[in-house]
Amino acid sequence: MELTTTVNDEPRVVEVDGTEAAVEVVRDRLGLTGTKLVCGSGVCGACTMLVDGEPVLGCLTPATRLRDAGVTTVEGIAHGDDLHPVQRAFAHHDGLQCGYCTPGFVVDAVAFHDRWRVEHGTDEPARETIAAALAGHLCRCGAYEGVFRAVAAACRGEHDDGAGTVERVDAPAKVTGSAVYTTDVSLPGMLHAAFRRSHVAAGIVGPITFPPGVAGVDLLAQEGPGDRRVRWAGQPIAVVAAESPAEARRLARELDVRVTTQPFVVDPAEAVRPGAPLVYGSRADRKAAPSAGEGGSMPVPWDGNRH
Ligand code: FES
Ligand code: FES
Structure with a gap:
């Protein structure tokens, strides 16, 4: 069946087979491989995307939920080279290692940050509050301490104006979803x-x-x-x-x-x-x-x- 949706502010028409999950639509049909498919069963959070502004697990969300919806994947968080404060904070505070879980963390942290800033200004959320907001995410590398620091700093407004140096050369690609992993490669004729x-x-x-x-x-x-x-x-x-x-x-x-x-x-x-x-x-x-x-x-x- 065909459905129309808007992904990262771009209208898209995609063919889906009715059994597919939202993550398959963005990765396999639209080639937006920043969103990761890991457990496929709602456990790890790597497939998180925003649908009409709300974080959802792409592996548990039916593709049909995307019909006429506004979808934001990790590729749609930054505006060109202008990273979202949360992305800058992840890069600055080393909130990642291999980066495979990072798109899911970033998308959920952006939703949390944006809501927090509207309601609390630049107050720092308690560690427990950040933990509760990101509880659905697993990081095999154990970058959790960096994630806590990054989310707290972004909520304090420390990365609003682009302040903060990026200390890792690979971080910008990993926080924007443009880093290419083996599972993201598609070659002609590949099975x-x-x-x-x-x-x-x-x-x-x-x-x-x-x-x-x-x-x-x-x-x-x-x-x-x-x-x-x-x-x-x-x-x-x-x-x-x-x-x-x-x-x-x-x-x-x-x-x-x-x-x-x-x-x-x-x-x-x-x-x-x-x-x-x-x-x-x-x-x-x-x-x-x-x-x-x-x-x-x-x-x-x-x-x-x-x-
Ligand atoms: S791939 Fe969706 S929660 Fe793990
Ligand atoms: S940075 Fe490697 S799994 Fe989280």
């Missing part, structure tokens, strides 16, 4: 992969048959001989490739995967009781089982640092 993951903490997965024309890999068939157990919710079961991320995700979602759930416990006290279901029957089972680790095993057991 995108999507995983189908286990929704249960323990189960046996049946053989997977890919529909004709679908390129995919049964990951459990690649691993230990005959081991088709899944041992944690979220464990990758299969991966498919398609010409767009949305198409890959659709194919992964629609794969016919049959899982027979096995007994499991998620409470540590239950787990140590005699007779509790075992994740691995033995150490050898654990070593032979499929692993999400990206590297190979060490050739010999680690025995402390010698040098």
Whole structure:
């Protein structure tokens, strides 16, 4: 279906398939890759954008919510080279490291800052108030202290007039969403992969048959001989490739995967009781089982640092 929307003050007409989320529209259809898709389930805040001035999670917001709405992504916060005070403050106070979570933090912090300044002038918000405003954001790098300093300084009005030096050369790109990460690269003919993951903490997965024309890999068939157990919710079961991320995700979602759930416990006290279901029957089972680790095993057991 076609919908009209306004993104960063520009009228846009986009085709959406009805199952897409708002973040897919801005990233995949409009190429605004500043907004990040990380957890896809409302946990991390990286996909935050403003819809009619209110912060929303782009991964949980249906694309259809953008119809006739005013959308602001991180790319639309600054006016050319004139950064928003919050962006200047993030750059100045080192409110970021890798910068992958930064667009989400910045968009939400801008909404908070703008509201705060109208209601409180240049009073500094309490640390708890800032924490509550940005509670939905996770930063794997742990740049939280810098974020606190940045938001407090911006609210005090210290970055209103462009004051403050940018101490990191990479910060302007990261606070404006123009930094390009691997997931933002799109090359002609490139395929995108999507995983189908286990929704249960323990189960046996049946053989997977890919529909004709679908390129995919049964990951459990690649691993230990005959081991088709899944041992944690979220464990990758299969991966498919398609010409767009949305198409890959659709194919992964629609794969016919049959899982027979096995007994499991998620409470540590239950787990140590005699007779509790075992994740691995033995150490050898654990070593032979499929692993999400990206590297190979060490050739010999680690025995402390010698040098
Ligand atoms: S990607 Fe939306 S909350 Fe994590
Ligand atoms: S700066 Fe790296 S995840 Fe936050």
